[in-house]
Amino acid sequence: MAENKSSEVHFTIQGHRYPDSWLELTLFDSNGQSIKSSKNGQYFxxxxxxxxxxxxxxxxxxxxxxxxxxxxxxLSSEAVR
Structure with a gap:
């Protein structure tokens, strides 16, 4: 049985910040299912x-x-592990 290899990836977004709005990152799988989203105000x-x-x-x-x-x-990404 082959072992699935995985990597931890860190996505970062740099941009303008306004007090009444923010950017949100959401990761989806190939079926369009949401896997994970950044929290309000976090740009990573x-x-x-x-x-x-x-x-x-x-x-x-x-x-x-x-x-x-x-x-x-x-937007940038980095494999950290």
Whole structure:
């Protein structure tokens, strides 16, 4: 029986911060099921990912009003283990 290899990955987002809104990271599996989300105001997300599987990371701007502020952001990831 083959052992599934997995890695802990640290996702970080850098961008504008406003007192009434924030960016949220949500990780999904290949079936579209939500696996994990960042907490309010945290601009990072740690997750353990299995090798050979597909994952999707969504970035949502929460608390924004239509026609409101624009966000510029940079997303990075790092395998930490």
């Amino acid at each position: 997300l740690n997750a353990t990912l299995e090798q050979g599987k597909d994952y999707y990371l969504a970035v949502n701007a929460l608390g924004l009003q239509f026609g409101g502020k624009m966000f510029d952001y940079k």
